[in-house]
Amino acid sequence: MSPIKILQIFTVLNKGGAETNLMNYYRNMDRSQFQIDFLVHRETGFFEQELIKSGSKIFRLPPILPWKLKEYKKAVKTFFEEHNDYDIIHGQCSELGVFIYEEAKKRGIPVIIAHAHNAKMDRDKKLLFRLMWKKRMRKSINAYFTCGKEAAENLFGKNLARHSYQMNNAIEVEDFQFNQEVREKKRKELQAEETINLVNIGRFNTQKNQSFLLEVFAELIKRNKKYKLFLVGQGELESQLREKAKQLKIEQDVAFLGLRNDVPELLQAMDLFLFPSLHEGFSVAFVEAQTTDIKAVISDGVPTESILIPENVTVIPLKNSAQQWAEKIAEIHNFERKNVAALIKEKGYDIKENAQKLEKKYKELVKQYKKNPYVISS
Known part of the structure; x- marks a missing residue:
């Protein structure tokens, strides 16, 4: 046939x-x-x-x-x-x-x-x-x-x-399940063992709202110098985002990682997933992040149906200021991560x-x- x-x-x-x-x-x-x-x-x-x-x-x-x-x-x-x-x-x-x-x-x-x-x-x-x-x-x-x-x-x-x-x-769930050894190895590779690591994954365009994210990060740095921001992706706004980081004087604390083949390991190394998108459908990156049991801060432009582990997710309105976002993010502290692969499979992903x-x-x-x-x- x-x-x-x-x-x-x-x-x-x-x-x-x-x-x-x-x-x-x-x-x-x-x-x-x-x-x-x-x-x-x-x-x-x-x-x-x-x-x-x-x-x-x-x-x-x-x-x-x-x-x-x-x-x-x-x-x-x-x-x-x-x-x-x-x-x-x-x-x-x-x-x-x-x-x-x-x-x-x-x-x-x-x-x-x-x-x-x-x-x-x-x-x-x-x-x-x-x-x-x-x-x-x-x-x-x-x-x-x-x-x-x-x-x-x-x-x-x-x-x-x-x-x-x-x-x-849907994703290869086993690739993203949390592993402490992988976390420690990747943090060492990124020279990010002592920092509070924030990550955003997505194309550098208007929809993903990374320009606003840089403003939020600038406010966070004022509160705690240990924060570091990792941006994973490429796109038409990359040069503008790099320039904005310079203008905000945070370029030393923002890493542009480009397109990556090691996203599962990167997510293990991070402490917070930030997703201030103006709108989404049902983000693959957000599913991947949740499968690593990371805490996430997302905008109200992200559909609630894509929240698979509600206790790990904080939703902030897009209308809120960068300062208000920073205040909320700063309230999230260290937490113990676990293997949630079975839960993600049960949810159908x-x-x-x-x-x-x-x-x-x-x-x-x-x-x-x-x-x-x-x-x-x-």
Whole structure:
């Protein structure tokens, strides 16, 4: 029996939340049953070499720009003229996949999935177009995937959200379970054995709100010189963040670690996970952090449904000042960490179990829509 052919749609295959989540599933699926390829909109990303070595193909489109839509649509049409044998299109870039969904529907591809990742939309130069595309795309998709309830309602509307399949942002739980020896070794490696280590993981962009985090950290340093901040990630605002750290005179206490392969060990070494995001869907990084049993301070822009261990999490409103955030963070002191792997698995975030569920869902969708393709009306 031929494998089910799936085309995953991404902007770029870097270490963002959606990409990391998909890679977790990819590594745990039976790829003798599934051929998984990728259609991306930028140059080479972090995960591409691994994917190619594993037998996946990677195709490229130009970026989707409102002022170059004619060129973009032509590229999409050309792609499907050459590659029209997929069983499933799985769009991981929300409403930005609208023209891919439309062309795939014209070509008779059985299953067209849009995947909701964010509970709110970025207020960028594409906002008005995104709002139009969000409604328009619903006519061309017949499967609705999400990381959580709020993200589903944002992308699909409340009616269609009720039909959505929750593809949990699951992780390799054993990789992140707390280990004191790993903690001590990594703290020594980071030269952070005597400091109170704070960490933020995420792309350096407006949504993740690291600029405000630097202001909070500057207030913390006034209270206690032992604090140190580690920022894990990359992004378009990195140079601005580095400059702001200099302006606040905290650059000696802020470490920009870039993209990392040792996130499980880094989280072991930390004392607090800080997450002041303006909005989230269901963050993979936050699931990973909670699995290490670390204390976390998050904004009210992070959905409450993503809080898996409530006693470890402090929620602070985004409207509060940097000083108020610092006061709350300063109240959190040393605590004993334990192995919470069993609890995280019980909550439903173990990747092995979830990968099996996704395999089953893909098969069900192909069986259903090859016989009777339809779109649930809004």
